[in-house]
Amino acid sequence: MPKVSLQSLRTSLQDGGVSSVYINRLMAELDDHYADFEREERTSGSERPAAAVEALRRLGQQDATLRLCSRSRSCAHGPIAGHGSRD
Numbered sequence: 001m002p003k004v005s006l007q008s009l010r011t012s013l014q015d016g017g018v019s020s021v022y023i024n025r026l027m028a029e030l031d032d033h034y035a036d037f038e039r040e041e042r043t044s045g046s047e048r049p050a051a052a053v054e055a056l057r058r059l060g061q062q063d064a065t066l067r068l069c070s071r072s073r074s075c076a077h078g079p080i081a082g083h084g085s086r087d
Helices: 003-015 020-043 048-059 062-071
Strands: none
Touching: 003 020, 003 062, 020 048, 020 062
């Protein structure tokens, strides 16, 4: 996944006091989802730049992820990154 695209999320989580262990787990999970989504788009015939844009869109809004994590300061209630929608 493009590291720059989620750096602001990582920084916001760190600034919000979220544990580095959780942040690292979340970033790894988001990386996995991104790779899956990009691969699906490439398999469907999209060129790499378009596939990357669509993969990021499918991950969802970073502010929504941040809000969800902020509700639970420990973020210990399981992963918050779900499978994206093609809608």
